[in-house]
Amino acid sequence: MKEQVQKTFEALFALEDIREVLREALPIGPDPGEEQAIREGVARVRAILDDLEAGTGSPEVTKIVGSLDIRNREEACINIQPIQAAGRLTLEARKALIAYGDGYSTCDACRKPFRLDKITKPPIAAFHEDLARFLNMDTVRAVPGARRGFQAVTSTLVKPGDPVIVSSLAHYTEFLAVEGAGGVVKEVPVSRQNLITPDAVAEKIEDVRRETGKNPALAMIDHVDYQFGNVHDVAGIAKIARQYDIPFLLNGAYTVGVMPVDGKAIGADFVVGSGHKSMASVAPSGVLAMTDEWASKVLRTTAMVGDMTSRKFGIKEVEMLGCTLMGGTLLSMMASFPTVKERTLRWDEEVKKSNYCIDTLLSISGSRVLSEYPRKHTLTKVDTTGSFDTVARTHKRRGFYFSDELSQRGIVGEFAGATRTWKLNTYGLSRKQIRYLADAFTEIAEKYDLPITK
Amino acid sequence: MKEQVQKTFEALFALEDIREVLREALPIGPDPGEEQAIREGVARVRAILDDLEAGTGSPEVTKIVGSLDIRNREEACINIQPIQAAGRLTLEARKALIAYGDGYSTCDACRKPFRLDKITKPPIAAFHEDLARFLNMDTVRAVPGARRGFQAVTSTLVKPGDPVIVSSLAHYTEFLAVEGAGGVVKEVPVSRQNLITPDAVAEKIEDVRRETGKNPALAMIDHVDYQFGNVHDVAGIAKIARQYDIPFLLNGAYTVGVMPVDGKAIGADFVVGSGHKSMASVAPSGVLAMTDEWASKVLRTTAMVGDMTSRKFGIKEVEMLGCTLMGGTLLSMMASFPTVKERTLRWDEEVKKSNYCIDTLLSISGSRVLSEYPRKHTLTKVDTTGSFDTVARTHKRRGFYFSDELSQRGIVGEFAGATRTWKLNTYGLSRKQIRYLADAFTEIAEKYDLPITK
Numbered sequence: 001m002k003e004q005v006q007k008t009f010e011a012l013f014a015l016e017d018i019r020e021v022l023r024e025a026l027p028i029g030p031d032p033g034e035e036q037a038i039r040e041g042v043a044r045v046r047a048i049l050d051d052l053e054a055g056t057g058s059p060e061v062t063k064i065v066g067s068l069d070i071r072n073r074e075e076a077c078i079n080i081q082p083i084q085a086a087g088r089l090t091l092e093a094r095k096a097l098i099a100y101g102d103g104y105s106t107c108d109a110c111r112k113p114f115r116l117d118k119i120t121k122p123p124i125a126a127f128h129e130d131l132a133r134f135l136n137m138d139t140v141r142a143v144p145g146a147r148r149g150f151q152a153v154t155s156t157l158v159k160p161g162d163p164v165i166v167s168s169l170a171h172y173t174e175f176l177a178v179e180g181a182g183g184v185v186k187e188v189p190v191s192r193q194n195l196i197t198p199d200a201v202a203e204k205i206e207d208v209r210r211e212t213g214k215n216p217a218l219a220m221i222d223h224v225d226y227q228f229g230n231v232h233d234v235a236g237i238a239k240i241a242r243q244y245d246i247p248f249l250l251n252g253a254y255t256v257g258v259m260p261v262d263g264k265a266i267g268a269d270f271v272v273g274s275g276h277k278s279m280a281s282v283a284p285s286g287v288l289a290m291t292d293e294w295a296s297k298v299l300r301t302t303a304m305v306g307d308m309t310s311r312k313f314g315i316k317e318v319e320m321l322g323c324t325l326m327g328g329t330l331l332s333m334m335a336s337f338p339t340v341k342e343r344t345l346r347w348d349e350e351v352k353k354s355n356y357c358i359d360t361l362l363s364i365s366g367s368r369v370l371s372e373y374p375r376k377h378t379l380t381k382v383d384t385t386g387s388f389d390t391v392a393r394t395h396k397r398r399g400f401y402f403s404d405e406l407s408q409r410g411i412v413g414e415f416a417g418a419t420r421t422w423k424l425n426t427y428g429l430s431r432k433q434i435r436y437l438a439d440a441f442t443e444i445a446e447k448y449d450l451p452i453t454k
Numbered sequence: 455m456k457e458q459v460q461k462t463f464e465a466l467f468a469l470e471d472i473r474e475v476l477r478e479a480l481p482i483g484p485d486p487g488e489e490q491a492i493r494e495g496v497a498r499v500r501a502i503l504d505d506l507e508a509g510t511g512s513p514e515v516t517k518i519v520g521s522l523d524i525r526n527r528e529e530a531c532i533n534i535q536p537i538q539a540a541g542r543l544t545l546e547a548r549k550a551l552i553a554y555g556d557g558y559s560t561c562d563a564c565r566k567p568f569r570l571d572k573i574t575k576p577p578i579a580a581f582h583e584d585l586a587r588f589l590n591m592d593t594v595r596a597v598p599g600a601r602r603g604f605q606a607v608t609s610t611l612v613k614p615g616d617p618v619i620v621s622s623l624a625h626y627t628e629f630l631a632v633e634g635a636g637g638v639v640k641e642v643p644v645s646r647q648n649l650i651t652p653d654a655v656a657e658k659i660e661d662v663r664r665e666t667g668k669n670p671a672l673a674m675i676d677h678v679d680y681q682f683g684n685v686h687d688v689a690g691i692a693k694i695a696r697q698y699d700i701p702f703l704l705n706g707a708y709t710v711g712v713m714p715v716d717g718k719a720i721g722a723d724f725v726v727g728s729g730h731k732s733m734a735s736v737a738p739s740g741v742l743a744m745t746d747e748w749a750s751k752v753l754r755t756t757a758m759v760g761d762m763t764s765r766k767f768g769i770k771e772v773e774m775l776g777c778t779l780m781g782g783t784l785l786s787m788m789a790s791f792p793t794v795k796e797r798t799l800r801w802d803e804e805v806k807k808s809n810y811c812i813d814t815l816l817s818i819s820g821s822r823v824l825s826e827y828p829r830k831h832t833l834t835k836v837d838t839t840g841s842f843d844t845v846a847r848t849h850k851r852r853g854f855y856f857s858d859e860l861s862q863r864g865i866v867g868e869f870a871g872a873t874r875t876w877k878l879n880t881y882g883l884s885r886k887q888i889r890y891l892a893d894a895f896t897e898i899a900e901k902y903d904l905p906i907t908k
Contacts, residue, residue: 004484004492005476011499012469013549018506019462020545022529026890027864030458038458042507045465046500052472053496064553065546065789067577071553073562075476087557087781091474092519095467097555099518099525101548101786103541103730103737108527108866123521144598144738147775155634168760172767176775179758180609187762276557276781282736283557283781284598304633306622308641313626321601321630327541327730327737328782332555335519410481412562436480 005075006059007052013061014045073412078433081413082379083226085427086258086278089332093280096335101328113315116323116330117141127334134341135256135271137263137289139299141317142275142325142333146253149272149288150177152319153249154218156298158183162217163208165246167196167232169225174251183217193372194228196221198236205244219246223261224254228371229379229425238267247294253277254379256287257340258427259347269294275329280336285329343428353434354378354426360438365451366390370421378427389419391448405444411437459529460513461506467515468499527866532887535867536833537680539881540712540732543786547734550789555782567769570777570784571595581788588795589710589725591717591743593753595771596729596779596787600707603726603742604631606773607703608672610752612637616671617662619700621650621686623679628705637671647826648682650675652690659698673700677715678708682825683833683879692721701748707731708833710741711794712881713801723748729783734790739783797882807888808832808880814892819905820844824875832881843873845902859898865891 018041025034051057064070073079074088089097100106100122109121117128132140143149150173158164160182166174168187178185188196188204201219208216219241223234234250241248249270255261256273257280263271275285290298299317306312316322325333354375361367366386369375388402395401399419406414415422426434445452472495479488505511518524527533528542543551554560554576563575571582586594597603604627612618614636620628622641632639642650642658655673662670673695677688688704695702703724709715710727711734717725722745729739744752753771760766770776779787808829815821820840823829842856849855853873860868869876880888899906 008469008473008476009553012466012473012552015462015466015469016545016548016552019466019529019548022459022462024884024887026886027531028890039507042503045503049496049499053493064549065792068550068785068789069576071556071559071562071576074556075473077481081558081562083561084556084558089556091470094470094473094552094555095518096522097551097782098466098470098548099463101551101736101782102525102528102538102543103735104535104538105525106737107537108525108535122523122525144602145775145780148598151775168763170760172756172770173776175758175760175765175767176756176770176772179756180772180775185758185760187760189762281557282555283560283783284738284779302626302630302633304629304639306624306629306639306641308622308643311626311629313629316626316630318630318634321599321605321634322627325738328551328555329737331522335522338519430478432480433478436482 002076003055003057004052005072006070007048007057008075009070009072010059010061011045011048011052014041014048017041018045077410077412078429078437079413080411080424080426080437082423082425083277084413085378085425086280087274087276087283088280088428089282090280090336090339092335092339093282093332096331097282097328100331103327105327106330107326115315116326122331122334124330124334127337130337131287132289135261135263135273135287135289136265137268137271138292139295140287140289141299141320142330143286143288143320144324144329145276145284146251146272146274146286147173147177148284149270149286150174150220150249150251151180152288152298153270154178154181154183155319156300157247158217163212163214165201165204165208165216165219165221165241167221167225169194169196169227169230170220170222171226171251171253174220186216188221194230194370195372196232196237198233198240201237202240205240205246215244216246218249220249220251222251222253224377224379226254226379228381229254229375229377230372231376234268235266242267254377258344258350258378260344263289275333279333279340281333282329285325285333350378350427351376353429353431354380357426357434357438358382361441363453364388364441364445365453379423379425381421381423383421385420387445387450391450392419402444405447406440409440409443411440456530457509457511458506459526460524461502461511462529463524463526464513464515465499465502465506468495468502471495472499531864531866532883532891533867534865534878534880534891536877536879537731538867539832539879540734541728541730541737542734542882543736544734544790544793546789546793547736547786550785551736551782554785557781559781560784561780569769570780576785576788578784578788581791584791585741586743589715589717589727589741589743590719591722591725592746593749594741594743595753595774596784597740597742597774598778598783599730599738600705600726600728600740601627601631602738603724603740604628604674604703604705605634606742606752607724608632608635608637609773610754611701612671617666617668619655619658619662619670619673619675619695621675621679623648623650623681623684624674624676625680625705625707628674640670642675648684648824649826650686650691652687652694655691656694659694659700669698670700672703674703674705676705676707678831678833680708680833682835683708683829683831683877684826685830688722689720696721708831712798712804712832714798717743729787733787733794735787736783739779739787804832804881805830807883807885808834811880811888811892812836815895817907818842818895818899819907833877833879835875835877837875839874841899841904845904846873856898859901860894863894863897865894
């Protein structure tokens with residue numbers, strides 16, 4: 001396996017060497033020296049393919065440049081890293097990236113009015129429309145990460161001193177977006193089940209109004225939080241926000257691109273998603289969607305006029321800073337999008353696989369799940385203090401024994417050394433891979449004589 | 455030529471198909487069905503290689519997904535597009551992108567204190583140090599485009615109503631960054647040579663102080679402007695800014711990564727560069743460098759505390775919104791960096807090639823160069839109203855005849871249809887390619903009986 005992975009990278013790299021020769025050649029074709037280089041390159045690829053097919057050969061290339069290793073964990077391993085699972089590129093995105101990696105690759109056919117989301121070749125304008133439809137929102141912009149979506153909204157709606165309602169499980173980037181605008185976060189406490197309820201939001205709003213004399217400028221709630229992967233009643237929360245006339249931003253970093261998200265049905269004013277977290281895209285990328293009501297405010301175009309030249313750049317949007325993702329990031333989002341749309345329809349299946357994995361972990365006596373259970377998401381926080389950690393207490397490698405056991409089985413992405421509370425994300429693993437993963441947990445338990453129930 | 459380019463893409467894509475099989479396989483290796491798929495994949499690559507070598511075969515793959523074409527203009531053509539030249543990926547960046555395209559690919563070994571620029575594997579922390587040294591500045595951060603560098607600085611230094619000194623040739627993103635912070639741009643007029651002089655800056659500062667009663671909060675000047683590609687006396691301007699105690703931001707979007715830029719020698723408080731414009735990187739990417747004096751302000755860490763949870767995210771920087779380029783964008787910058795460093799030392803050679811090309815254009819009677827001449831940069835604005843445009847006036851394709859002639863010769867990137875004033879950028883073209891380009895201009899002139907001097 002490792003050999004095949006290695007040789008696949010080597011073949012890809014050797015083809016890039018050939019591509020470089022073509023880049024250096026004239027449009028009329030390679031000169032004799034270049035033809036020779038191409039022939040030699042092809043011979044090298046052929047030799048690598050022989051090894052790839054036979055599963056033989058030792059690594060010829062270990063560094064890309066300097067000390068930079070080849071990253072092969074998605075090919076050689078099963079990766080359960082909590083934030084990486086749904087950002088893994090699709091096959092289509094990887095191909096698009098080969099073709100569109102260069103700097104301003106989106107800008108070949110940029111014509112009036114000179115804005116990224118208006119470009120029709122490649123079909124960027126159509127993608128924006130599709131994406132709005134997908135989220136059932138009126139307008140979308142691609143942004144460099146969900147955080148830039150938060151920032152554009154807080155920068156527009158939040159004035160210095162304004163309170164902003166967030167979840168007690170809010171991601172730190174929401175804190176930063178509020179802070180940048182001069183606002184103050186006001187956290188909604190979680191229930192005993194680690195859920196944010198509409199009632200708790202209403203209570204918090206009342207508290208804030210009483211305490212500050214102000215209506216919160218914004219409510220920003222994680223659809224699924226990063227700590228437990230719990231699914232919060234965002235439609236109920238949106239309703240409360242609306243009652244208080246507070247704009248509601250749905251942080252869909254863990255939902256947009258993996259499960260169905262219908263912005264209007266939820267009642268969101270803004271929906272923010274993450275490309276590199278949940279839309280199989282190159283970082284930094286994300287989406288900011290909104291209703292028509294807000295577009296003229298958050299997507300306001302520049303009003304600045306040069307005092308000497310009278311220059312105006314009227315079409316450019318201030319919060320977007322003009323164009324946003326002018327290359328491989330956007331093209332990876334676009335190329336993944338058909339698959340991403342389709343995969344959200346198979347979310348039930350992903351949840352089933354998540355539960356299968358967690359049930360297996362729970363069958364190891366002493367293991368607990370800290371997230372809501374049965375699982376409604378693929379990101380889960382578990383507590384193995386009563387199971388795997390009991391071994392760590394006396395093992396000479398401490399908690400690292402567990403990482404060792406996993407990595408010997410080709411499983412990576414757990415927090416190295418952690419055997420008490422830790423997180424995993426099974427998104428996108430096939431049934432076969434899920435079984436393998438679950439079996440690995442059982443095997444490790446058996447190896448260390450941890451009792452297994454059921 | 456076209457066939458070889460096409461077959462190289464097809465081979466790369468076919469290898470990605472194989473890679474996808476490996477991604478779906480278990481860590482213990484492919485099952486019989488997967489082995490079969492790999493064998494078939496290898497056979498397909500071999501067949502493509504046969505065509506590649508022989509320069510034969512018709513295109514088997516024309517769309518990546520949906521209506522998305524393969525972008526092959528860097529392989530099949532000579533691209534003189536003004537903003538794209540120095541953002542073209544290096545061979546090393548393309549390889550890095552193959553390995554690190556996936557979402558959060560940088561984050562495998564993220565450990566305390568959990569911030570991108572502190573990660574040591576891949577060597578991101580070391581890259582940040584190298585980059586600071588390269589620019590001779592104290593601290594750098596990778597950012598999603600130069601514009602995000604401007605924004606971080608204006609958002610910190612510019613208060614509502616503050617005047618900000620910019621060039622009359624300033625890029626629109628500087629306007630937007632000032633506007634976002636609530637400031638007002640104050641343009642320095644250009645000299646007859648379209649240069650921003652220190653004297654003009656001093657005069658403008660005096661005017662602004664008189665007119666507004668305020669000292670400008672910031673001076674932000676393009677090292678080389680996007681309109682003419684002229685090199686401005688930024689060291690002289692920095693000195694003036696210092697005399698007035700105005701922080702000076704150097705917009706190096708057209709210089710950082712192509713010519714030597716020494717921030718301290720210039721006297722800049724901030725140096726901003728663009729990854730996708732001049733550092734052979736995936737968009738959106740860039741660099742914000744500063745002196746120690748400013749780091750604690752612009753890179754201030756969050757002070758926000760959760761009111762319910764008492765959560766603090768102390769290491770995260772507000773203006774950076776925490777981590778910035780968590781994947782392929784950053785890795786492309788890192789992989790290109792050794793080449794980028796080295797190529798800035800060969801800037802003289804680039805300027806020579808630029809002048810060779812422009813001299814040839816000027817030898818076609820009636821052609822003019824609107825940029826400073828002799829050229830000091832590879833981006834040039836020319837005026838061919840007196841030469842190529844005289845043909846357009848009666849040609850049935852109007853100005854498009856010129857684009858047709860260029861594209862028949864495999865030259866792309868001019869503004870289609872423009873035969874009066876237009877821009878080109880020769881950065882990175884080899885001597886052979888420059889000669890080919892210059893010869894093409896001469897050939898077209900001869901074809902249409904335009905007189906050629908010398």
